[in-house]
Amino acid sequence: MSSFKDSGHLFRLAAVFLGGILVFLIVRALLVPKTFGEYGHYRGSALTDLAARPAHYAGHDTCETCHADVLDKKKDGRHAHVNCEACHGPQAKHADDPGSEQPAKLDTAILCAKCHEANAAKPKSFPQVATADHSSGLPCDTCHQPHSPAIVAEAAK
Amino acid sequence: MNVTRRHLLLLLPAAGVAWKYILAGTPEVAPNYKLADHWWSMLIDLPKCIGCGNCVRACQAENDVPDGYFRTWIERYHVNDYDIENPVVDSPDGGKKGFPPAKDPSGKNFFVPKLCNHCADSPCTQVCPVGATFISPDGVVLVDKTYCLGCRYCVQACPYGCRFINPKTDTAEKCTLCYHRITKGLTTACCENCPTGARQLADLKNPKDPIHEFLRTHSVQVLKPSMATHAKVFYNEMDGSVR
Numbered sequence: 001m002s003s004f005k006d007s008g009h010l011f012r013l014a015a016v017f018l019g020g021i022l023v024f025l026i027v028r029a030l031l032v033p034k035t036f037g038e039y040g041h042y043r044g045s046a047l048t049d050l051a052a053r054p055a056h057y058a059g060h061d062t063c064e065t066c067h068a069d070v071l072d073k074k075k076d077g078r079h080a081h082v083n084c085e086a087c088h089g090p091q092a093k094h095a096d097d098p099g100s101e102q103p104a105k106l107d108t109a110i111l112c113a114k115c116h117e118a119n120a121a122k123p124k125s126f127p128q129v130a131t132a133d134h135s136s137g138l139p140c141d142t143c144h145q146p147h148s149p150a151i152v153a154e155a156a157k
Numbered sequence: 158m159n160v161t162r163r164h165l166l167l168l169l170p171a172a173g174v175a176w177k178y179i180l181a182g183t184p185e186v187a188p189n190y191k192l193a194d195h196w197w198s199m200l201i202d203l204p205k206c207i208g209c210g211n212c213v214r215a216c217q218a219e220n221d222v223p224d225g226y227f228r229t230w231i232e233r234y235h236v237n238d239y240d241i242e243n244p245v246v247d248s249p250d251g252g253k254k255g256f257p258p259a260k261d262p263s264g265k266n267f268f269v270p271k272l273c274n275h276c277a278d279s280p281c282t283q284v285c286p287v288g289a290t291f292i293s294p295d296g297v298v299l300v301d302k303t304y305c306l307g308c309r310y311c312v313q314a315c316p317y318g319c320r321f322i323n324p325k326t327d328t329a330e331k332c333t334l335c336y337h338r339i340t341k342g343l344t345t346a347c348c349e350n351c352p353t354g355a356r357q358l359a360d361l362k363n364p365k366d367p368i369h370e371f372l373r374t375h376s377v378q379v380l381k382p383s384m385a386t387h388a389k390v391f392y393n394e395m396d397g398s399v400r
Contacts, residue, residue: 011161018168039192042291046301047192053337056219057346079352086211086350090218114255115209115352120262121233122207126353 056090059083063091066098070147077148078127087111087146108140190340195295196362197334198389199348200371201270203396205355208233208268212347212356213253219335219346226321227251228332229272229347236265236398244398269399270356272347273298273319273332274380274388281311281320281331290329296361296389297336302328316384334358361389 038044060083064071067084074080085091087106094101109131118128129135135142143151208231216222216229231252235245249256252268259266275298282290282298289304290311305328312320312329323330335345343349344358359368371377371393378395379388392399 036288039294040291041288043288043301043304046291046299046304047293047336049301049303050299050333050336051190051340055335055338055341055343055346057215057338057343057349059338059343059349081354082352083349085215086352090215114211115207117255118258119208119256119266120259121235121256121266121268123204123267126207 054092056092057085058090058092058095060085062095073145073147077150079147079149106146108144108146109135109137112140112144112146192294194362195339195360196389197275197296197339198359198361198368198391199272199275199334199345200357200359200368200377200391200393202355202357202393203267203269204394205353206231206268206270207353207355208252208256209352210252210255211350211352212270213251215346215350216332217253219338220333222330223324225250226323226330227253228319228330229270231256232269232271233259234265234267234269234396234398235259235261236396237261238264241398244400246400265396267396269392269395270347271317271319271380272390273315273334274317274386274390275332275334277387277389279386280314280316280384284310284314286310293336297334297339298331299333299336300329300331302326302330305329316381316386317388359391 033043033045035044036042039047063084070084074082088103091103094103113131116128116131118130122128140146210231212229213227213231216227217224220228222228229251230248232246232248233252233256235247237243237245245261247256252270256268275292275296277292277296279292279298282292285291286308287304287306289302289306290298290300292298307322307327307329309322309329312322315331320329320331322328335343335347338345339358345356348356348358357368360366361368368391372391375393377391377393379391380399381388
């Protein structure tokens with residue numbers, strides 16, 4: 001054992017290393033979020049953070065639970081598959097509190113043109129008009145009902 | 158100090174247990190939504206797109222996207238018969254306010270909506286030096302803004318130009334495929350507000366999703382297939398001039 005007579009140095013060195021590793025582990029445990037590495041090299045709870053955002057658009061299923069009458073008007077018309085908020089805008093607040101949050105009234109002269117203004121790049125089968133010629137500035141709902149826009153003869157109504 | 162080899166050996170298992178505890182963390186469980194059951198994608202049926210800009214407006218309203226920046230936008234292509242390889246593309250304000258009449262109504266004119274392709278082999282997640290951007294287990298490319306340094310590597314790595322630095326937070330931002338909506342059973346804001354159904358959210362892991370039948374029966378492409386990013390935004394009847 002005489003060749004190891006000063007082996008105490010080695011143990012002190014090992015203790016320093018162990019202490020260092022221990023400090024590293026403690027600091028790492030404090031700094032690295034618990035969910036880091038849960039699914040991959042990222043913070044797993046970032047998914048729940050992102051999913052927790054509130055939605056601004058309620059979705060047409062929510063609208064239809066109350067506005068079944070509008071759904072009835074729409075169902076046979078050309079706008080049957082146009083969702084409510086596509087025209088009426090984000091209504092999640094209205095859905096949460098229908099009493100105090102009212103959707104804004106829409107100006108059909110502007111609204112309808114967003115889709116139906118003629119443009120060479122639109123598909124040929126899509127109904128398009130040059131609004132200036134078509135209605136001479138009158139709002140579209142003078143003749144068309146937006147929820148079912150085909151014009152039916154007075155007698156057939 | 159009187160530490161012997163025996164002490165050292167006794168310490169090792171304790172350190173091992175501590176290490177395991179540190180790595181484990183606490184798993185987060187989202188009710189009724191199983192990450193492993195979904196693999197999200199989107200179908201864009203180009204012959205239906207009318208360039209109304211509803212998707213762009215809906216995205217900005219839903220996600221508080223700053224003015225002048227876009228998580229989705231619409232491009233208008235004009236292709237001349239005599240120069241089909243060099244289309245003229247315009248996108249005034251991302252198509253948010255619709256499009257003015259075409260300068261040249263001759264030739265071929267059409268709209269192409271763009272958004273993050275949620276690539277299965279995404280270049281943007283590979284370059285992130287800090288693990289701030291990643292592909293979620295349900296196939297959505299997301300950004301953890303609390304980790305993002307704003308180094309812009311990902312912005313230049315995306316071959317589709319789908320990322321930007323938010324000037325308010327100075328972090329990378331992009332389409333999240335409305336992660337807060339799809340995890341609650343809603344569709345994305347752009348799909349919800351597309352009046353013609355040109356955009357449809359699709360779940361490739363759902364065998365009942367109509368996407369499977371559609372992909373089988375239509376000529377569908379992705380953007381820049383040569384980049385081998387395995388993009389998951391599918392374009393139906395896309396013209397060869399689209400970049």
